[in-house]
Each structure stands twice: as structure tokens, then as C-alpha cells.
Amino acid sequence: MSLELKNVKKKIGTETHIYSTDLKFEKNTINILLGSTLSGKTTLMQIMAGLDKPTSGEIWFNEKNVTGVSVQKRNVSMVYQQFINYPNFTVFENIASPLKIVSISSNEIKNRVGKVAELLKLTDMFNKKPHELSGGQKQRTALARALVKDSGLILLDEPLANLDFKLREELREELPRLFENRDCIVVYATTEPMDALLIGGNTATLHEGKIIQYGKTVDVYNKPKNVISAKVFNDPPINTTKVIKKDKTFSIENNSISWQCQSNLGALADGHYTIGIRPHSITPYKQTENSVQIKGKVLIAELSGSESIIHFQSGNIKWVSLSTGIHPLKVGAEAELHMDVNQFLYFDKNNKLINHV
Amino acid sequence: MSKISLNNLSHSYLDQQNNDQDWALRDIDLEWSNGGAYALLGPSGCGKTTLLNIISGLLRPTKGEVFFDEKKITHLSPVERNIAQIFQFPVIYDTMTVFDNLAFPLRNRGFSEDKIKARVKEIAEMLDLSQTLYNRASGLTADGKQKISLGRGLVRSDVNVIMFDEPLTVIDPHLKWILKSKLKELHQEINRTMIYVTHDQTEALTFADQVVVMHEGQLVQKGTPVELFEKPKHTFVGHFIGSPGMNILSCELINGKANFSGAAIEIENKPISHKTYSKTQIGIRPEFVSFSNTGIAVKVLKVNDAGRHKIIDIECDGGKLKMISSVATTIPSGTAYVKFNSKYTYVYGDDWIVGK
Numbered sequence: 001m002s003l004e005l006k007n008v009k010k011k012i013g014t015e016t017h018i019y020s021t022d023l024k025f026e027k028n029t030i031n032i033l034l035g036s037t038l039s040g041k042t043t044l045m046q047i048m049a050g051l052d053k054p055t056s057g058e059i060w061f062n063e064k065n066v067t068g069v070s071v072q073k074r075n076v077s078m079v080y081q082q083f084i085n086y087p088n089f090t091v092f093e094n095i096a097s098p099l100k101i102v103s104i105s106s107n108e109i110k111n112r113v114g115k116v117a118e119l120l121k122l123t124d125m126f127n128k129k130p131h132e133l134s135g136g137q138k139q140r141t142a143l144a145r146a147l148v149k150d151s152g153l154i155l156l157d158e159p160l161a162n163l164d165f166k167l168r169e170e171l172r173e174e175l176p177r178l179f180e181n182r183d184c185i186v187v188y189a190t191t192e193p194m195d196a197l198l199i200g201g202n203t204a205t206l207h208e209g210k211i212i213q214y215g216k217t218v219d220v221y222n223k224p225k226n227v228i229s230a231k232v233f234n235d236p237p238i239n240t241t242k243v244i245k246k247d248k249t250f251s252i253e254n255n256s257i258s259w260q261c262q263s264n265l266g267a268l269a270d271g272h273y274t275i276g277i278r279p280h281s282i283t284p285y286k287q288t289e290n291s292v293q294i295k296g297k298v299l300i301a302e303l304s305g306s307e308s309i310i311h312f313q314s315g316n317i318k319w320v321s322l323s324t325g326i327h328p329l330k331v332g333a334e335a336e337l338h339m340d341v342n343q344f345l346y347f348d349k350n351n352k353l354i355n356h357v
Numbered sequence: 358m359s360k361i362s363l364n365n366l367s368h369s370y371l372d373q374q375n376n377d378q379d380w381a382l383r384d385i386d387l388e389w390s391n392g393g394a395y396a397l398l399g400p401s402g403c404g405k406t407t408l409l410n411i412i413s414g415l416l417r418p419t420k421g422e423v424f425f426d427e428k429k430i431t432h433l434s435p436v437e438r439n440i441a442q443i444f445q446f447p448v449i450y451d452t453m454t455v456f457d458n459l460a461f462p463l464r465n466r467g468f469s470e471d472k473i474k475a476r477v478k479e480i481a482e483m484l485d486l487s488q489t490l491y492n493r494a495s496g497l498t499a500d501g502k503q504k505i506s507l508g509r510g511l512v513r514s515d516v517n518v519i520m521f522d523e524p525l526t527v528i529d530p531h532l533k534w535i536l537k538s539k540l541k542e543l544h545q546e547i548n549r550t551m552i553y554v555t556h557d558q559t560e561a562l563t564f565a566d567q568v569v570v571m572h573e574g575q576l577v578q579k580g581t582p583v584e585l586f587e588k589p590k591h592t593f594v595g596h597f598i599g600s601p602g603m604n605i606l607s608c609e610l611i612n613g614k615a616n617f618s619g620a621a622i623e624i625e626n627k628p629i630s631h632k633t634y635s636k637t638q639i640g641i642r643p644e645f646v647s648f649s650n651t652g653i654a655v656k657v658l659k660v661n662d663a664g665r666h667k668i669i670d671i672e673c674d675g676g677k678l679k680m681i682s683s684v685a686t687t688i689p690s691g692t693a694y695v696k697f698n699s700k701y702t703y704v705y706g707d708d709w710i711v712g713k
Contacts, residue, residue: 163555164400166400169601197661197664238375278664280664280666300541302534302563304557304600305586306600307641324644325586326586328564331538332542343411
């Protein structure tokens, strides 16, 4: 089982929505499409589902060309950001609805609905109508309906986006388990890097209609191919700045910050580079001995409950720091923070990652 | 400007109340001092909107009183209370200019045009609206419109309190932090009592010096963001604040000592109590659990690489819990041991913190 996009393009009028895309998803994998709003995630999913046709290129499913085959004739399930259920059906009827269309015995329906309902903790809700459910339960019902018919391809378009923070956390943790031991390919679209990291699997970073990088989620995160991929995969956004290398020293342009070049970068030619500093590599406390200080004016300290995101200005750049614990720095205060030099990412003139490890 | 006090406040939407569930608000006692930045935080259905409506005068409480300073105002109408309120969605006049929108609350109260001009310019400056002051409001983006709503709430200097009801809902996520910092700055500049109602912990903790957490109609903790993180007074606060939330697991309380997973747990905050509880639990945040050579024997179930740290699922005789470790942490193979940081370990009796 596999899903393959071969040279797929999508144009609407003169506007290109999807640039030439080649992607191959294998059996029993979860694949994350990660990108901001309007990066092309939904368009790609609709093409995969058969809800939309590519302008050119082909879609292959199980080694068969399915380009142009309508969604009704394909074994596909889809879950959306909005909680979509039949308002007059009970939870049981909602989950059972895809099975009623194909002819399956009522015992078999009961059996299958029971199984997915247990997985999604809906067994006690069978007789309720959607309006009696919480947001989380509504989305669980929609997910159960997608799972009950054993589709070969399950497409989830930002399924957690409309949920409260805590419900989101809970359901995100359960999601990978739902697809274990199930013969299917899962595609999951999200704007949130944390969704990708915690769900795992493979990730494709998307930007303005282009796939930037595809690979194992941790690999894409740890080794972003270029500056764009690093930006897509970091929230709060990764700090980027121009640096100059001279002899064994790097220094940030228009700032007095400099540090010694690590031995593995010694061979790099002197000149201009871009570095990426992830927010969690800048903290109010020292994380390693190999750190440099950065001073700046606090714009705001956002406190998330167990972490602090400090926005500050240093030189003519706005920076973001992310640290564990609550650090309620005052707006306008001068702060001293520490950057972990070991964690810097170096990019060349073409914004490509310099693999130094 | 006023101090706000809520005295023994309860509210029910029913005519008759038979049990706790029949009350939307139960026994709220609260004092907000003059000029502070406060937040009311809780999930939907916790009673925060009911409380807000009681303060603004849209709702008369079933029991209890509301005071502005020493004056009882429970029976006063919203207009008589003299408050400003900012809602989830922008409330503005599309056909008016930005200036006229901001001037509206002042003109209604008969201020002179000179005074109005000076004040509107001042507020527009604070909110970065000076450039578009004479444009029509209809052409603005959602954020721009919400800024006008904020401005209209802030423009009057004679109000007792400014209340914000989920004001950042319509703001694009990428711009949220900018408006958050604006609000924080505005509070520092105009120094008026502000109450911010939200279900979003980041917004509440970022804005407020003191956060009130509500759960099922009760006030479960009032404290600074640091206190809510470091010393949750109720299991709900431990669970709700932070991601992932606090580990809360059954324990036994014997002679002021907590026994968990077959061992006596060292706790700085001594859980001495003479009460008996129907359940006792130990609470420890994932941030304060670490691998050790001795301690509680655990099995590592799953390791999630969250990029900035690892979130590790572990299991011991006492149950399953989560711990957070740095990315560099090596995960022990086979049976591992963990210890709890005694400074941040607490015992809860019937969900409330036990001990000092």
C-alpha cells in the first residue's frame, strides 16, 4: 500500500497554488503536512482525496493511477477542523453512518462501532445527540466515523484546531495510538510544530505551495534543510540573523556579540553566513558553559503556564526566547539572556544548512 | 477607580437549589485592589462569565454582595456602575472614522471637543492608531478594529474598572503577542483596575499580576503566575496550568507522611492534617521528576522528543506519570529510578492542598 503524487501541480486561473510536487507515503505511516495557513495543505489533501483534480500530474494509490477517480469511488476518510456530524443522529448512528451505505449486517455494524467507540471513549455517549456533546466529544465522534470504515487513506485537516488547549493535548496524545495496527496511510495537516513533534511519524514542511522538506519528523526538525524549513518547523519562530566569520570568530552583524568557532566549523571560509537560533536556545539562565550573553529590552514575557516566551529587542532585531518555568520579566526592562552556542544552526549564502555534525 | 470586593457571592440560574451542581457560582470571596491587573481563568462552564456579568451589573446574584470601595453596588444597573467592557468581537461604528469611534464614549458624556481631541490622540498614540485616525473604520482589518474597541474601553479616565472578555479571539495568532504586550504596557501606563476574562492560560498569566482560577463555580486559587505553577492549591490548577499538567496520583497519608508507590515520599511542604479525607493524592509536575540512582522504581513506557525537551511516559506501582527531561538526557534501560523534587511535591486531600 502506498500513496504517490507524481509531478502534481495545481493552478487556479494564473495563480499557482501547488508547485510541482513529488511525494510518496508508505503503508502504516502517519504523515504530517506542516505549514502556515494558505501554504497549500488543504489543497494537497483535497487532491489526495479526489475531491479536487490536479492541473497536471498523477496520483497513484496501491500502484494504481487514481487521478480523476472521484472520492466516492475511493476508500478515503476525511476529518475537518470544524466538528462535522449529523445533528439529528445519535452518536451511535453518526459513527455507523458510513457502514449503512455499504451493505453490512447490523451485528457487524454493532461490533465495529463498539470497537472504535471504545478506542475513542464514546461508549457512554451512544444515545446522545451532537448538541449534547462537548467540543472534544464532537470531534471524537467525527474521528470514530472516519475510522469505522477501514479506509486505506485517512486525511485529517487540522482536526485539533478548534479544541480547547487541554482537550487538544489529550486527543493529540491518543491520535497515534488510534492508527496502530491499522492498514492505512494517515495524512495530518497542521500549522503547529508541536503537533508534528508529538505525533511523530514523517513530516513534510510546506511553504507557499511548495514542499520544502520531507523525512522522519525528528530528522526534519533537527536538520532543517534550509532557513525556510527551519522557520516552518519552529513555534515561537526561530531567530535568524546575519553573522560574519573571521579567522576563528563568529560575530553578529550590528551587534557586539561574538563567539569562538567550534572545531567542526573551522574549515569554513571566512565571510557572511546566516545563523538560526531556536527560541529554547536563548534562556534567562545558562544552559551550558559554551554560551554567549545577549542583552536586550524586554518587549513582553508571555507566560504559558509552565514556560516563558520572552520577546526582546537587541541591536535592531526582535528576538524570542523560550524557557522552562515562569520568568515574569517587566515590559521595558533590560534583560540579560544566554544563548547556547552548541545549538546554533549555520546556513550558507543560499540559506542551505551547513552540515557540520 | 475602585477596589472591587465580592462578598460571599453565589449564583444559581434555577429557582430551587438542591445540590452543588445547581449553583453556577458558589461562595466567592474576593478582593481586587485599585489599579491592579487581574485575570479570571477557567474552562468554558466554570462560571467566569456569570461572575463577569455580576460585576458589570447584567446579573443580580442569588446571594452575596458586590462592593466598589466601601460602597455596596449589588443593586445598581450597569450604567450606574460606570465601567468599560471590551468584548470578544469588535464593537465599532463602521461608517465613522477611527477618531469618531474613539471619541464616541466621551461625546456621550458631554466632554468639550478640546478635551476629547487631546484624549483621543493620546489613546491613539498608545495603540499605534495615529496613522489611520481619520480613516473610516470599515476599511480596517479585524485586529485594527479590535484595537479601536480596546481604545474605546480605555479612553474614559473616570471608569471604575475596565473588563476584557476574551479580547484576543479574533486576532491572528502571529499578531497576538504584539497586542498582549500592548495591553500590558497600557496597564503600566494608565494604571487602572483591569479584569481580563479568558480560558487561555497564556493570555491570563501574561496579562495579570494576580490570576483567579475558577472550576465548577468555585474559586480554586488566586495567585501570581509563579505561584500557580510552583504551588497549585487545588488539583484542578495543577492539571489545567502547564503542559503537560501536574501528575496527580493516589497516595496514603499516614502520620503526616505521604506513602506513594511503596515508599515514603519526602515533602518539604509537610502535609500535616487531622482531617480525614475520602481521597488523598500526591501531586508533582513533570518538570520536577528526574532520573536518579535510587528512589521510585519505574518502567519507561514511551519517549517523545518534543524538540526543546523530552516528554517521557513512565509507570510505577503507584500508576503512570509524565516527566520532562532535557534533550541530552540518556534514558536508562531496564528498571529505572526517579526522584521527586521535594520542594515542589504536594499532597492533596479531596483535591485541596494539605498542609501549610
